[in-house]
Amino acid sequence: MQEKPKSVMIVAGEASGEMYGASIATEIRALAPETRFFGMGGGNMRKAGVETLVDADTMAVMGLVEVVAHLPVIVNGFNTLKNKLRSDLPDLLILIDYPDFNLRLAKVAKKAGVKVLYFISPQVWAWRSGRVKGIGRVVDMMAVLFPFEVPFYQNAGVPVTFVGHPLLDLVRPTMKRDEALSSLGLDPQRRCVGLFPGSRKSEIGKLLGIILESAEILKKRMPELQFVLPLASSLRREDLDPYLSGSKVEVRVVSGRNHDVMTACDAAVCASGTVVMEMALVGTPHLIIYKMSTFTYEVGKRVINVPHIGISNIVAEKRMVRELVQHEAEPVAIADEVDALLNDAAYATEMREGFAAMRVKLGSGGALGRVARLAMEMMR
Template sequence: MSQKSDSVMIVAGEASGDLYGAELARELVALAPGTRLIGMGGDRMRAAGVETLVDANDMAVMGLVEVIGHLPTIAKGFSVLKKRLLSEPPRLLVLIDYQDFNQRLAKVAKQAGITVLFFISPTVWAWRSGRVHQIRKVVDMMAVLFPFEVPFYEKAQVPVSFVGHPLVDMVPPALDRREARQVLGLDPDRRTVGLFPGSRKGVLKRLLPTVLEAAALLKKSMPELQFVLPLAATLRPADLEPELSASGLEVAVISGKNHELMSACDAAISVSGTVIMELALVGVPTVLIYKVSPLTYQIGKRVINVPHIGICNIVAGKRIIKELIQHEANPQAIAAEVDALLNDAPYAAQVARDLAGVREKLGSGGALRRLALLARQMMEKDAV
């Protein structure tokens, strides 16, 4: 193996990972100006000064069957990163989420003697718990989002550090709803429903038509509603246009103002993922929808051992937002739940109270600063 360079490789494969990777990059440079950063990421990481060897926008897919169709692109990205790890080894490899890909990369790094910091634990506490023994072999430190993850790793003798959830810092408390609508150029006096169909093209293709059909049903029963949809950093307007045009609905598509957009919403329809936690932190009553290929679902149903899909429900320890899964995620059921969130005042108030409790459970901010400090400590230890 070549001599280690004084650099950090950060690898993130999805929109949320790109967001966290960018902020981590800024924190690392603040701690040690001149730190060289390379890796895999998207527009945000590039803007933060990371030399992206692989574009994360090409790598974001979800589901077993869906990944199979994308394997050549994923394999090419993996090969590029592996080659760089071995030819110019960094002082530290920081892996952010993107689990299966990053665990394979961690194995390459460990075999090459490169220190590995993994941020955002695989959900080993939810399914395939035996993976923790493989993780122990390839990870020097697991940095986790939630306090309940620490005992699981300690029991398996995996070095672990609770750093917290970055969204506590990144998601401000909700703006005044009327003010948020004005900022976005929406009608401040009309009730607003947010449509969050995902940041991955595969998920978008699978769920956007259903989301728009549900929105059309809502519009029919409540003509005063207006709809907003955030344009994820991993998508382009052209990815949405065919379905939006076919729906005949007027939907305001907005990029770069996600939290103002969430603050503007009286209710939301959302896929699972990081966005659910963001909506919870802003306090938006939401219905979660989840639909993958039948094969992926049948496999998942047999191995997942937690009662909830939405992370806000997992953190709360109870079902605080409704989860509509597979065939349940149909336009009629989605519209019915949004109708209840908008028009059943006691129900909506209870959901709002439960969502406020989620923010309290996540504690204080500073997660990515703590992650950066942890990274520097590991680099300094490696340099000795």
Template sequence: MTKKRIMMVAGEASGDDHTAGLALELKRLLPEAEFFGVGGERMRAAGVETLIDISELSVMGLVEVLKHYRRLMGIVERLRQVLRERRPDLLILTDYPEFNLKLAETAKGLGIPVLFYVSPQVWAWRPKRVKKIGARIDRMAVLFPFETAIYEQNGIPVDFVGHPLADHVQVTMSREEARAALGIEGPGPVIGLLPGSRRGEVQRLLPVLIESARQLRERYPDARFPLARASTRAESEFLPLLAEAGLPIELVSGQAQTVMRASDAVITASGTATLEIALVGTPMVIVYKMAPLTFAIMRRMMTIHHVGLANIVSGEEVARELLQDDATPEAIAAEVERILEDDAYRERITAKLGEVRGKLGSSGASRKVATVAARMLGTC
């Protein structure tokens, strides 16, 4: 059997995590396979040759993408050339649809099979994209059970594999043990800060989170604020603002789930982190800011009422969402205070978050999608 060549492309931190898990499972099935593409620290650790680091793709929002369009298209062209020259036996694209679907189109033209892992949120906005997606890919692997019908109705081969977080997020420490692991002592409340994994998210949300912490510190003088840094963001993006703030905000790297577990409440950017926090079981407030024009356009295109994945999976607003102009330090601090002070409110949130795990499917998502990929390669 000839050695299989598999190209993998992830565009952000959560995609790096998911694709790394997939790569490890594929290596067990195909120990001689060659893996290369776009990724970050997790994919490199899993043995994927990263031709381009994930940090170069860290752009979010319509307006933001336009600003970086020429640079991003340059990266697309470099990857198209890789497809032409190295001719992988399979192209696996994880999320990041606007970028990845351009590569899918090129791969289809070259006769390279395409597996798309993590469906674009066609159920949330621009549902007519499904036909375009179907014309460019060979198979879709989805994380949520309600997504399968969308692709089946359009004649697109689809597999529900479940969410990798169902495997990766396991509560193994008590809150006290998590605090000890972070070096947090004292009786004051612990409020976790997660400003996101993209450059634009951090730039917009970090000042708001710092000011929210300042207001909460006035109400709770003993409060502590561990801040989880995503692997895609450098410490230099945080340190100047944190030093200027003069608050007990401690930058924590590589221990996001420990921060979630140690906290009495978490202030988080919308994204995959909201699902992680839900699985850990910590009450949260979800915040987000983007370019005003991007927000206005996306609001018109959206077909659902919530943006936080934890709320979408729950089917209701379990965690309060404060978006755009509503994401003020005053509103954020007030919501955290309510979580800390209102026992009934906090217990309701915790109970609803406890239902999320059951809605993410059974365990073994990485193994299941690896089996799908192996079938596409004709080895399983």
């Protein structure tokens, strides 16, 4: 008697997570071609053959105030997945990051008797460490990116596997600097600054205007500079146009090819997020900025237990990359730091050496393949 094909629900809530979800689905299908996938994701997951019942692009918000304003959309998405989970029981639920949403869905799965594999741990080591016991009650296996995360779960009796960071495989620029600049329609003879304002509309609203003002300051200081901005897969060009149309600097907007864009840049301004780790792996000097609602910031200051917001700084256990958060993230301060990255050779070299040391800490590649094999073991 032939075994019934397995079904997997995959839930990812933002651009980086759904990129990983697409790769995990592809890896599982290579091991079990008949596997059926459904859940929440975006364009990458759809291309990988995942039926997306909820579009992740509509769910990507960060901050307490921002989430409250977006609550009806989030609740509707959650209910859609909850109902599907109960009516079409999958053999496994794979949750990727997006913790407040996904841990609630894990409770639903647990009650329904569905096993849960959680990839990209909630940052219990950074804030609300008491969550780890609750996680243990609803998650059957936690697959973590960093070795230092393992003891947090082991000490709480939660099954955990260190799989490594998927970006070690995914960050693969295809060109050298001059080639990348030429292919992007930029001048290899001029220095280039990358503008990475985030993948969420809320981040664009808070950060892009400030970043463009800093670009104007830099252009006055160094007229030869050129600027490039990669458009996140979760955004549309129209999301940027209100800001770009009012800017005094020309910015080349590029869709896709993020890693080639990073290679082309001599320095970059990055919103805190996955792009920070990508930038460090490429080896491009950069700074990290972030702004959120005043309420979210004040609450965060009181509950976060780590001295850095940039994950590359957290892994390195030192401030390799300058962080400008909230009121510090202003045009002149941003411009001053980019100026230093471009014109202080010793400073830029020290940062690159820090990136190389951090990469060693992350171990070998193959993370998403390990997640897929974990998933297969759990479905057996």
